[in-house]
Amino acid sequence: MRIALITYSTKPRGGVVHTLALAEALARAGAEVWVWTLGRGGDDAFFRPVDPAVHVRVVPFAPIDGEDVGDRILRSITVLGEAFTPADYDVVHAQDCISANAVGRCVRTIHHLDEFATPELAACHERAVVEPFARVCVSAAVAREVQDGWDLTPTVIPNGVDxxxxxxxxxxxxxxxxxxxxxxxxxxxxxxxxxxxxxxxxxxxxxxxxxxxxxxxxxxxxxxxxxxxxxxxxxxxxxxxxxxxxxxxxxxxxxxxxxxxxxxxxxxxxxxxxxxxxxxxxxxxxxxxxxxxxxxxxxxxxxxxxxxxxxxxxxxxxxxxxxxxxxxxxxxxxxxHSWDDAARAHLDFYAALEPHEATSR
Missing domain, CATH: 3.40.50.2000 (Glycogen Phosphorylase B;)
Incomplete structure (x- = not known):
């Protein structure tokens, strides 16, 4: 199974930590795994070494002086989306709202729900809940929020921890x-x-x-x-x-x-x-x-x-x-809370997807 995990940054944020740990555990379980991200601030690698079994793709994202948050969000989506080719993978799994907007039809992990005042980010957040064809939440409480707010039913797969x-x-x-x-x-x-x-x-x-x-x-x-x-x-x-x-x-x-x-x-x-x-x-x-x-x-x-x-x-x-x-x-x-257990649960989840769901873009 060729799996692409998509995140928005190389920096040590919770969602990025999750993405790398899950990618490495999926690779240990026998999957072919790519992690795609934006390289902000000149970064060409993640904040920590990544297991060589995981393929890493860092898309350059140069800073623009004076760029406001809304414009940066829209440019992030465009730059990542133009670099990524969904058809190369059996499963495309976005880990945040920026990456979900960038890659099109995908699986999405909703780590938590938020409220944003920036219009571009609020729209990005909404699309990234509604448009993915399948959703994962890391806790039942967040899954209930998604159910109550959008009448959608995510699959719950808890985080691992090192x-x-x-x-x-x-x-x-x-x-x-x-x-x-x-x-x-x-x-x-x-x-x-x-x-x-x-x-x-x-x-x-x-x-x-x-x-x-x-x-x-x-x-x-x-x-x-x-x-x-x-x-x-x-x-x-x-x-x-x-x-x-x-x-x-x-x-x-x-x-x-x-x-x-x-x-x-x-x-x-x-x-x-x-x-x-x-x-x-x-x-x-x-x-x-x-x-x-x-x-x-x-x-x-x-x-x-x-x-x-x-x-x-x-x-x-x-x-x-x-x-x-x-x-x-x-x-x-x-x-x-083992990452290997989380990886096995993700592989079972991917395998249960209808073939047209996992591959159609």
Missing amino acids: AQRFSAGAADVAGRRRWAEELGEYVLAVGGIEPRKGSIDLVEAYALLARERPGLNLVFAGGETLFDYRWYREAFDKRCAELGVQPRVLGTVAEEELPSLVAQASVFAFLSTKEGFGMAAMEALAAGVPVVARDLPVLREVFGTTVAFASTHAEMAAALAWPGGDRAAGRELALR
């Missing part, structure tokens, strides 16, 4: 010592500073927490994004100044350093307003770190009693101060 890699981060004494020396004791959030990640809510909760735990620092890692969130970053900085909060903002962390950064955290904050699964939180559980999550139905579904849930700033602060959740069960939960 649990062994993050478990190894817990045993990386030298790496953890380096982070401890640089950052002290810290609350960690991974995913950058943006509205969906609830970054300002975390600052509000941390300001309350700091009264009780003044030696506990606040650290943000990650943050690569296609979108222009300068307005949110300005609001974030303003609120930090008003509250006297001085977070450490690390930006993108090298792939080999991330597990020890996560493992050294005192607590992992996962306060997203929208999620499809919660892979970063699952990685923290694999590293043995307690997780505090926003009380969302999807996160209740995925994590059960293994994390502490909170809704208000006061609840978040209290949970961060004394995080609950069953850490042993959390490790076991992470280990149960």
Whole structure:
């Protein structure tokens, strides 16, 4: 089976991490797999090495000074679509709304649903839900949102997680010592500073927490994004100044350093307003770190009693101060989410497609 997985970026975002891990697991299962993406900012490769069994195609995408988000979305769709030839593959599987719009008739994974103010992006999002001939969701909660909103019934295939890699981060004494020396004791959030990640809510909760735990620092890692969130970053900085909060903002962390950064955290904050699964939180559980999550139905579904849930700033602060959740069960939960299992489920899903569905473009 010749499978093309399509994503929109080479950078370390959740959907891109998913795409690469799934591609490698599909290749281990015997499929011929290509991953297609746009090479933004001059990139000609992904943020990490990819198993040579996976064919990688990076389509150059040069920056244009002053280009607004809407125009960049439309150009992304055009550039990727002009480079891609669907007829070369048995299955074309888009992992985001940009790639789904670019490649035409396809399978689509809907990782989570969002609301966009930019008209071009809102239209892209809508088409990428409605037009694919088959849909996958990584949790039942998101599948229900699709059912309720569009009367469509996706297939649920949960994410995998590289649990062994993050478990190894817990045993990386030298790496953890380096982070401890640089950052002290810290609350960690991974995913950058943006509205969906609830970054300002975390600052509000941390300001309350700091009264009780003044030696506990606040650290943000990650943050690569296609979108222009300068307005949110300005609001974030303003609120930090008003509250006297001085977070450490690390930006993108090298792939080999991330597990020890996560493992050294005192607590992992996962306060997203929208999620499809919660892979970063699952990685923290694999590293043995307690997780505090926003009380969302999807996160209740995925994590059960293994994390502490909170809704208000006061609840978040209290949970961060004394995080609950069953850490042993959390490790076991992470280990149960295998990418090889996810790949087998995808292959079964592809095989069940009607032949004309899988190949017609």
